[in-house]
Amino acid sequence: MKTGLLFVDELHGFYKSKVMVFLWIGLPIITLLVRFISAGNSGQNISFTLISALVVSSIGGTLASVMLAVFIINEKNRHVYDLFLIRPLKRRDIILAKFFSVYTCVAIASFIAILAGILTDYITAGSLSTVVLSNTGQSLVTSLSMIAVSCAAGVLIGVASPSVLVGAILVIYGGNQISVIPLIPALFNIQNATIFTILLASAVASGLLFVAVSLFESKQF
Amino acid sequence: MVIDERNKEQTKGIKVINNPLNNNEFVTLHSLTKSYGAFRALDSISLGIKEGEIFGYIGPNGAGKTTTMKILVGLITDFQGEVSIGGFEVPRRKDEIHKLLGYLPQNVAFQEWRTVNQALKTFGKLSGLSDSKVDERIPEILGLLGLDDARQKKVSQLSGGMIQKVGLAQALLHEPKLLVLDEPLGGLDPMSRFQFKDIVLKLAKKGTTILFSSHILSDVQDVADRIGIISHGKIRQIGTLNELKAHLSSQKIVQVLLSYASDKWQEFGAIRHVESVEQPSPGRVLVYLEMGSDEDQVFNNIVQIIVKTGIRVRGVTLLEPSLDEIYLKYVSEAEN
Secondary structure (H helix, E strand, C coil), rough: CHHHHHHHHHHHHHCCCCCHHHHHHHHHHHHHHHHHHHHHHHHCCCHHHHHHHHHHHHHHHHHHHHHHHHHHHHHHHCCCCCCHHCCCCCCCHHHHHHHHHHHHHHHHHHHHHHHHHHHHHHHHHHCCCHHHHHHHHHHHHHHHHHHHHHHHHHHHHHCCCHHHHHHHHHHHHHHHHHCCCCHHHHHHHCCHHHHHHHHHHHHHHHHHHHHHHHHHHHHCC | CCHHHHHHHHHHCCCCCCCCCCEEEEEEEEEEEEECCEEEEEEEEEEEEEEEEEEEEEECCCCCHHHHHHHHHHHCCCCCCEECCCCCEECCCHHHHHHHHEEECCCCCCCCCCCCCCCCCCCHHCCCCHHHHHHHHHHHEEEEEHHHHHHEEEEEHCHHHHHHHHHHHHHHHCCCEEEEECCCCCCHHHHHHHHHHHHHHHHHHCEEEEEEECCCCCCCCCCCCEEEEEHHHHEEEEEEEEHHHHHHHCCCCCEEECCCCCCCHHHHHCCCEEEEEEECCCCEEHHHHHHHHHHHHHHHHHHHHHHHCCEEEEEEEEEEHHHHHHHHHHHHHHHH
């Protein structure tokens, strides 16, 4: 199993990529800006953690899935994988390592952005209620679940799509639609919605990754 | 018995000088066929490469060289026929095969964020080398290829020729038993080409089996033990360079270079077994021999006439077909 080796290797590449630099720094800054604008305009006391979660899942998820799809299509078309595929490793290791490395980076970036939200709420309100903390936890779980589905969709589209343009369009219009699936338990007010969100996201992401790996396994390079 | 049947089948429709299908072959391709829709990229090709042999694979663009190599290394798994490396069936035993294999693709590419060191470390470890072995091999290989200064450079900062060398480095890193090199000399300067040929010859001496394709026929001629010519998905000829030359049914020609213009050269036409004589350019006389004639005897007679008539000459040589001529003959035959 070379997934671990490839995972660490891909992390080296992703964490300092331009997109990730934007997510590391830009995501907390954008959430702060959104907070400032929304507070000034609406006058409502919206929890900043909720705003953080929305920003993180929409921007982070979209960027992560587009990044994954574009990287995979580019590397596939440039025959970068040829040198991996002629070595004693499973084809699925390449795909899974890519998914987990991007997901890990985006998950950490999301955590930082939401942490920025908690800190801002703490500074402005003076204290944090258990409700806010519970909501924050729920928001983080929802964000990470949506991002997992987005990333899996990005991988599948990356493997299946022949061109970067087609891939990017499919991810933006298709991948993002799929990523709202984990919101279903919360929308229907199902009891223990958080657990169902995690289960649903895991099932959808695993299904998408299974299809992606199957396609990649049968691909002729 | 199986081999005999394969040999018979192989000889149908193609000329085989040196039957490669014997027991000590490390790579075997038998009736290999690959189609892309209606287009047949490989049409029942069979060849064998012995252990430690350098096999030059030549043919025009789109002849099927890259497809053959991709099937061998397991990048294309959807084909008909039998392929084996070191006794392991391709692609079924790919785990064993990939441990034996080093491959340089035609257009080698790396993830651009990698440094040369990172790329080689990853590929070395993926090939099964330990951390300490990788650290030992990287400077060794980079030194061999003259890439010491490039170790910490990003791949995106390298020239095409240097990327090609890094590609060769990753193929050699784990000391594979079989090297499959697809157009390895493309983009290399003359010095690097010389270095490459030297490396290939040394590796073959150590027992590495090498299959390489190239459009630069002089380079193939320099290093290959045997040469296979492929065109339109079919093997047209296989043999050593001398075998290919001997088999080429072209007329034998003796070239006489005169020191100064003289019409005494016409006397060569009176020699027995000389079909005709011509002077295509001033001072360059070509003596065409009859088919099946003894060139040594005619050569001797030409020298006698030179001595007798007192013609001053710069040289007398038997013209042999070059690999370029052999290549053109078989490829044009296939075209027709």
